[in-house]
Amino acid sequence: CLLGGIYVVCKCMLLQLIDKSCVAMFCLIKMTVLHSWMTLPPAIRVSCPVGEQVSDWNEDISTLPGQISSCLFSSEDEVNQSSRHDKERGVFTIGSFSGNIPVGLAWQSRSERTMDGFLYGVVDQHGQFTGDDIAFIYPDFLTGLRGSFVDGVLQNATAVNVVAERCNNGVKELKLEPSPYEKGTIWEKEETNVTYIGKNRQVMDPYERKSVYVKESSNPSAKEGLFAKRKFVQGDIVSYYGGLKLFVNDMTFDNMTSEEITEASACHLSLGIYAPASWGFPRKLLLDVPEKYRSVVEYRTTLGHKANHSFKNNAEYTAVDHPVLGGIACLVATTEIDVDEEVFAHYRYGKIDQVPVQWYVDEYHHVYGGNGEICFARKKFC
Numbered sequence: 001c002l003l004g005g006i007y008v009v010c011k012c013m014l015l016q017l018i019d020k021s022c023v024a025m026f027c028l029i030k031m032t033v034l035h036s037w038m039t040l041p042p043a044i045r046v047s048c049p050v051g052e053q054v055s056d057w058n059e060d061i062s063t064l065p066g067q068i069s070s071c072l073f074s075s076e077d078e079v080n081q082s083s084r085h086d087k088e089r090g091v092f093t094i095g096s097f098s099g100n101i102p103v104g105l106a107w108q109s110r111s112e113r114t115m116d117g118f119l120y121g122v123v124d125q126h127g128q129f130t131g132d133d134i135a136f137i138y139p140d141f142l143t144g145l146r147g148s149f150v151d152g153v154l155q156n157a158t159a160v161n162v163v164a165e166r167c168n169n170g171v172k173e174l175k176l177e178p179s180p181y182e183k184g185t186i187w188e189k190e191e192t193n194v195t196y197i198g199k200n201r202q203v204m205d206p207y208e209r210k211s212v213y214v215k216e217s218s219n220p221s222a223k224e225g226l227f228a229k230r231k232f233v234q235g236d237i238v239s240y241y242g243g244l245k246l247f248v249n250d251m252t253f254d255n256m257t258s259e260e261i262t263e264a265s266a267c268h269l270s271l272g273i274y275a276p277a278s279w280g281f282p283r284k285l286l287l288d289v290p291e292k293y294r295s296v297v298e299y300r301t302t303l304g305h306k307a308n309h310s311f312k313n314n315a316e317y318t319a320v321d322h323p324v325l326g327g328i329a330c331l332v333a334t335t336e337i338d339v340d341e342e343v344f345a346h347y348r349y350g351k352i353d354q355v356p357v358q359w360y361v362d363e364y365h366h367v368y369g370g371n372g373e374i375c376f377a378r379k380k381f382c
Contacts, residue, residue, distance in 0.1 A: 048167030057164040057175060065141040068165050071172040072107065072118075082170055090278075095171050101127035105171045108152065114139050115237055115332070116321040119152050120174060128152070135160065135176060136323040138207045139237060145187050145206065145323060146176055154189040154323050159206035179206055191326035194246040198325065201299045205240055205324070212239045214296050214306050218342050221359065226306040226343040232333040238315050238343055240322060241269070241304030241329035243289040251288060263291060267305045269329060275319050279327045287329055304331045309360070310344035311367045317345055 048055075048071055058067055072094065083094045084102075095106030102108075102123050110116040121134035134149035136157070147157025159182065164175035185203050192198055210230060217225025232238050251264050272285030293299035296306075302325070307315065314337050320330040331345060349355045352364050 048170050048172055053167065054169065055167045057166045059164040059175075061142070061163070064162055064165055068141040068162075068172055068174070071167075095123075096169070103127065105168065105173060107172070110136075110152070110321060110323075115235075115330070117323065119149070120144070121149075135174075137162070137174075140207065140210070143207045143210060144176060147187075154187065156186050156188050158183070158186060181206075181209060187324050189324060189326070192243065192245050194244060194250050197244055197293060197299060198242070198301055200324075201293070201301055202297070204300050205302055205322075207237070208240055208300075208302055211237075212303050212343065214303060217308050219308050219310075222308045224306055225308050226303055226331075228337045228339055228341050228343055231339055232337040234333055234335055236333045237320065238331040238333050238337065239304040239307070240302035240320065240325070241287065241317065241331065242302035242322070242325045243268070243287050243293070243299075243305065243328075245271075246286055246288055247282075247284055248286065251286075251290065267294060269317060271319060271327070271329060275327055279321075281327060301325075302328070304329060307331055307343050307345040309347040309363075311346065311364060313344040313346040314341070315343050315345055 058064065082096070083092060084097065084100055085092050090112045092109045092112075093102050093106060094108070095102045096104050104122060106121070106123050106127075106129075108119045108129060110119060117139055118137045119129040119134060120137050121129060121131065124130045129152040130150050132148045133146065134152075135144045135146040136149075136154060137144045142162050144160045144162060145154065145157040146160045148155040149157075159179035160176040161179055162174050163177045166173050166175075182203050185200055187200065190196075190198060211228070211232075212226055213229050214224050215227060217223065219225065226239060228238065251268070252261050256264070267290070268286045268288035270285070271287045272281040272283045275281040275285075289299065289305045294305070296303070304317070314335050315331040315333050317329050318332055320328060322328050322330075331343060337343060347360065349357060349360055352361060355361055355364075
């Protein structure tokens with residue numbers, strides 16, 4: 001089906017869901033991003049005046065994201081002298097240039113999507129983001145990871161907060177300070193696999209810590225739910241969804257009962273089919289949070305698997321390139337979400353007369369009555 005710009009293909013197992021306390025993704029949700037609000041505008045710019053001018057530091061945290069992003073994005077269909085668009089790599093670079101090579105302080109998008117974040121720092125003699133004082137800036141423009149990078153790839157870094165910004169010789173400069181949380185935590189690029197979920201599994205991602213928390217769900221049929229710690233608008237990343245990267249045969253076996261298969265499959269989604277081709281993921285690759293890691297005590301680097309289902313959802317799953325975990329999933333707000341509001345995803349199990357999950361069917365008919373099929377047929381959010 002195609003709803004709201006996100007393709008979703010569901011291949012439901014003939015199972016009955018028992019526990020809705022985390023994302024019941026045994027339906028193998030597969031998605032790709034088509035939302036225009038998830039991509040960069042056709043051009044980027046630097047609105048800071050070019051020259052030797054250095055403005056005063058702006059330390060008003062309420063205005064920092066807007067002031068920073070205003071220097072990165074433009075609705076104009078051109079790339080000006082202070083920016084370059086590498087179509088082959090799919091990245092924008094902002095700063096001063098010698099020919100097409102950036103020099104000094106520079107910014108670079110990690111893709112043509114704002115949600116994948118930015119590299120920031122003084123480039124090396126080859127114009128690469130290589131050195132011991134490079135930062136990854138999350139798309140909220142308030143959070144980062146600063147440390148050692150090689151050609152833009154994280155080697156090791158610690159969490160920082162963006163506390164001030166200013167224009168410095170035509171480039172937006174940031175003042176970064178260490179995060180007060182988990183000061184001893186070192187983040188390294190470490191894509192997970194079938195057995196390894198990450199060395200910092202009991203530490204929250206810096207962006208995640210500012211964004212969401214887990215408590216008892218407002219859904220009486222569920223246990224825990226995911227709640228907003230800050231306000232989100234449409235297109236914001238609400239929560240990341242990490243976990244083990246594996247295949248169906250790695251987690252379900254022929255000698256398992258239907259109940260065991262249900263439990264084993266309760267928190268996974270399919271990532272491979274609709275992940276960007278540049279990631280090189282196998283088509284049948286899954287992302288899974290196995291039972292032993294579903295408690296926040298055991299795993300809390302990302303919490304996207306804690307969102308419950310609702311047909312009146314306020315977020316959708318999609319793919320994202322995380323600086324530590326690599327290609328994973330995330331929840332993106334589809335509407336405004338207020339502080340302390342519960343975050344709901346749409347599990348999208350497919351055509352309702354083919355879904356064997358009874359609670360999902362019951363809720364569908366309760367919400368839509370006789371109009372559900374019409375709404376779905378029109379490919380719109382209801």
